Amino acid sequence: MNKIFERPKSLIDTPTHFCPGCTHGIAHRLIAEGLDELNITERTIGIPGVGCSVFLYNYFLIDVLEAPHGRAPACATGMKRAQPDKIVFAYQGDGDMAAIGTSEIIHAANRGENITVFYVNNSVYGMTGGQMAPTTLLGQQTTTSPYGREFKTEGYPIRMAELLATLEGVAYSVRVSLHTPKNVNQAKKAVVKALQMQMDEMGFTMVEFLSTCNTNWRVTPLEALDIIEREMIPYFPLGVFKERTGKDFL
């Protein structure tokens, strides 16, 4: 029988800890497929942040360094400078990157570090139980914004893909979503492009995934997918915000 769909070779055959309905698993799969297709698994090192992303080391057949909360881009900087022939990626949630780690991500991007950052934006702190993040939508109720996020007191949700696109060191900054098969296919292309650009030494690449957290959003998995379409995408538009075409720096 002709097998047309199988587990990527870069993933370990094991159940994940992710909640049913969570799209972290899809992001993992896309990255693993990208490593397989580019044949770089054996020279790739992953650096997850703290949160639901941390268990990446249980699922990928690659070397992994566990970074302190928000610091993965700095760890990745040291690692890539030490081993420029390796592929180094960080995998951060929105609490990790957009809150505690803003300094590290902005300066790694601004230096144009030749690393790839995968950024999973589900608008809450997932692992700790659904607290408000800088990405939480206006009006969104969380355990620490029980009356709904209010711009007068909590400010507006932060758009990382657009923010990073303003920096000269950034070669590629894109926002994709994981809520429909079509979007998953587009996300896959973005993952492969980002990794390919790192292989081509183009500079800093970042892929933001809009992702579900149905458990902490207190909705069903299907409703969560709908929330991405109806509520997240209008505020976090999908698209390429920066794409360098050559090794040109200014």
Place this chain on the structure above:
Amino acid sequence: MSTVRKLTKGNIALAKGAIEAKCQFYFGYPITPQNDIPEYLALNLPKVGGIFIPAESEIASINMVMGAAASGMRALTSSSGPGISLMQEALSYMAGSDIPCVVVNIMRCGPGLGGIAPTQGDYNQAVHGGGHGDYHNIVLAPASVQEMFDLTIKAFELSDKYRNPAMIISDAMIGQFQEPCRLTPKEPIIVPEKPWALTGASKRKPQLLKSLYLADGEQEAHNLIMKEKYDRMRENETLSEAYQLDDAEIMIIAFGLPSRIAKTAIQNARAEGIMVGLLRPITLFPFPEKAAYEYSSKIKNVLVVEMNTGQMLRDVENYSHRETKISFYGRPGGGVPYPDDIVREIKRALE
């Protein structure tokens, strides 16, 4: 080994020691009084194929060190008080993940922004763990420009040997003054193989450096393995200098800068017929507890001199013979004792 000595500034000797130790990676953020170190390395690391990054913060610096060290490289950062405080998170992670590195603290006064005069206020932070969790740094305390060079090499050796962060604590005076210094290593530098390094899972199983242990009993088992490592350090790695202790009736215990001033005080006191000597801890962790116990059980009168309000004092009290009389003379906040001050305190302790 060359015996030629060149007039060298303390911080520069330290930076040269790092290059001699085959450290190829430096990440740092400016803070006085240690800026000579990054400035020297920014100029000279590229000449030996190394990498220098002026990081955006001390948090980024130490995490870049973690990334390079996890790759199997010798990596260094340096800072002072407030910057070292910012590094504590990552130091804890590196201790927990068995990642070696060398961190230099050219101490400045505190708490807070403090001042930049010579001081020893960060003993507790360095020796008793400034970060969270049950761990220790290896801590070395140079007292001369030569030791700034030699102990930097030693710090890399110990750090790699035990896969644990090593810290050098010094002060603005030792960092900034010049002395003749031999700028070649005492022994050939051998960087050990690091099969644990994260270099890509090619022709071997994937490797992992982490400090998260959630399964029942896993973290406790990990902490007990770390304790065995610290016990091995206590058994094998303590360094101290004994100075004029054979006939002493009172023993000064001091590290770093005050130990030098104490030597002048000892000469002056001996000229007056006071039999006094010095025990100088060179490793602060592991503390030279056997030396402290053995000398104190013989001499039984100890004067601890520090440039703080009494931090190493608690370790001396802990490790000395229980019948030892222990006095303390401390100058915090940038105060530096004169030899006469110490002679006065010796006489007081003998009363």
